[in-house]
Amino acid sequence: MPQSIKRTVLRRGDPSREEERRDLLQSLSHTRTLINQAYGGFNNASDSDLIESYVFEINSLQARYNYLLRRVKELEGAT
Numbered sequence: 335m336p337q338s339i340k341r342t343v344l345r346r347g348d349p350s351r352e353e354e355r356r357d358l359l360q361s362l363s364h365t366r367t368l369i370n371q372a373y374g375g376f377n378n379a380s381d382s383d384l385i386e387s388y389v390f391e392i393n394s395l396q397a398r399y400n401y402l403l404r405r406v407k408e409l410e411g412a413t
Contacts, residue, residue, distance in 0.1 A: 369395045
């Protein structure tokens with residue numbers, strides 16, 4: 335289904351679904367920003383403990399990003 339048609343279907347559908355989609359997209363954007371910041375910290379860290387903490391943070395944020403992306407796809411597929 336073309337993107338323009340999906341948006342039209344979502345707008346005419348359940349308003350709570352569109353609100354959830356908007357919230358998910360906002361969370362995706364915020365999580366992307368946090369991932370970029372964590373990579374910046376990782377690239378500038380020299381202490382092994384700090385490097386390790388950035389690795390865990392990046393992995394955690396990537397898992398969250400994948401979850402949010404999956405939820406957006408599920409929500410769009412449900413229409």
